């Protein structure tokens with residue numbers, strides 16, 4: 001059995017007039033993340049962790065932000081495609097552990113739905129997807145609510 005680990009990081013600006021998508025869930029908030037896709041920073045970090053584990057470069061390589069095909073795209077579709085890329089090479093997701101860093105809003109009420117959504121796409125049990133959140137203690141661009149940051153680690157297993 002082959003085992004690989006990967007890590008991913010993503011950052012998006014927060015701005016008024018955009019929806020806030022995190023972990024595949026639309027979160028009620030006064031600001032949303034700016035980006036070419038729906039700018040779901042958590043899914044993007046998870047995609048990069050999975051791609052990194054499989055040695056398949058990164059999300060920008062597979063889904064360039066210069067392509068109209070990905071303009072406004074639901075990041076759940078990007079994660080589905082990443083899982084398919086791994087599957088085609090004999091890799092399955094074992095587990096994902098991710099952290100969100102943002103000042104507002106509180107993420108706790110939405111974590112269960114995120115886990116349910118993401119575990120279904122990655123075809124793993126819900127306890128194989130961990131989503132944690134913390135603030136940046138009001139420091140820096142995250143603290144000023146100008147941006148949101150996500151980190152993810154992933155373990156994949158192959159035959």
Ligand code: MG
Pocket residue numbers: 010011012035039040041044
């Ligand atoms: Mg991104």
